[in-house]
Amino acid sequence: MNVALPALIVFLVLLPGFIFRIRFKRVERTSLDFSPFGRIAAGAVMSAAVAHVAWLTLSYLLFGQRFDPLVLMQLLSSAPASQIEAARAVADDFDWIAAYFVTLLFASFVVPMLLRVAITRYRLDRAASPLRAMLRFHEAPWYYLLTGADFGEDDAPDFVIVAAIVEVGKEAVLYTGVLDNFYFDSEGQLDRLVLQNVARRALANDKDAGGVVDDASRFYQVDGDSFVLRYSEMITLNVQYVHLG
Template sequence: MNIALSAFFILLLILPGYIYLNAYERRENNTLEKKPFEASSATAIVCAFVIQFIYAGIVHSLLNPIDFALCLKILSGTKLTSDEVSQLTPDIWIVGIYFIVLFYASHGAGKLMQSQVFKYNPYKDSKFAFDTPWYYELKGFLSREKDAQFIKISATQDTSEGTYLYYGMLQDFYLTKDGQLDRLVISEATRRHIKDDETPVNVAETSDNRFYEIKGDRLIIKYENIINLNVEYYYITQKSKCTIKEYD
């Protein structure tokens, strides 16, 4: 009984670390290469220790004294005396509230820390950047020197009529649960048949007017049907007048 209680108590103590990491990590951009279980567990235990140290200190000092000696006895699996059990029983609801609030606080702390990282270190080259390549690439957050104001996408896609090149302004993107790119959403979409590139371009017919506009506000392209994907980053710099720089 004491061993089971000890194991359950340990689980309650380290669970906030996992909750914090789960809230902190950028889940919609997870990579396929997961962290080893040992590394994740070690990080979660360290986070749980820090969270418990701060949270227990606040509760013990300001709200309700904590019997740390009794906690250590439960952790070690030592058999509790009848007096200790009778002392613990009326406070079960307080213990329950303690951990419920702690779990919510851990989740909130993870979300808060995530937002602060994106606010103060939003770029891919930051040492605090998340392992979320699609997010940084398709948001244009490469570095402070390369912070794109807008992005254009060129994508070749096979259809029943042949291979087409789609071109437009990137509006949004969606990922699968495994972190793979699922679909792209572009506006001001145009397309042209790749076969048209086989004929030489004369002065009257430029590469741009080979494209024809696709009616609609947003075009959704499935990534699994894309053969090649090209990303163009546009940076607006202001000197004597506004200029636009384009980088592929």
């Protein structure tokens, strides 16, 4: 017990930091995170420290509850007598301690989501933002490319048009349409694009003997509400940001 209890306490103290880190990050991979453990641990420890300082401050201001560091040190001690004494102190304030950790874990789950919404809404993570070093989601490059998130709020594109060359029956075919959504595989690679108002043409029809053929004769509409393009089948991909105003 004298070994397991300190490990359990450390886990419980740091858990809000790990939850915050997982919920706050915008990543394009769903497989196991292979980031260096030191970077993961450092970010989680810093997040947990900030969360505990904030929650202890609120506990004191709202309910007059004070944190006794001696109790925590006794819980982390390997001496059974110290652990027993600290356990009694915890039992005396169990209702407050339980409410403290339950609300802190809930906040660690919700607050990062609200922060992400605010960062995205006010574009605080765009390339030109002075806060980009702290707030940019560096593990989501496709998100910035395909959404136009790097534009300022006044310059944000109204929609995004993509054009991709796909080989169909040993013939290069250009598909173009309005980007509706995009998805990733478990490794964070772009998996597929969902387009609307899609048109296609064979690249061989770009020119005729007399010169360039007009777009109306080169393109024809693809019937359907949503058209799915798999990234693995694309030869090239072009992204165009369209501003109506």
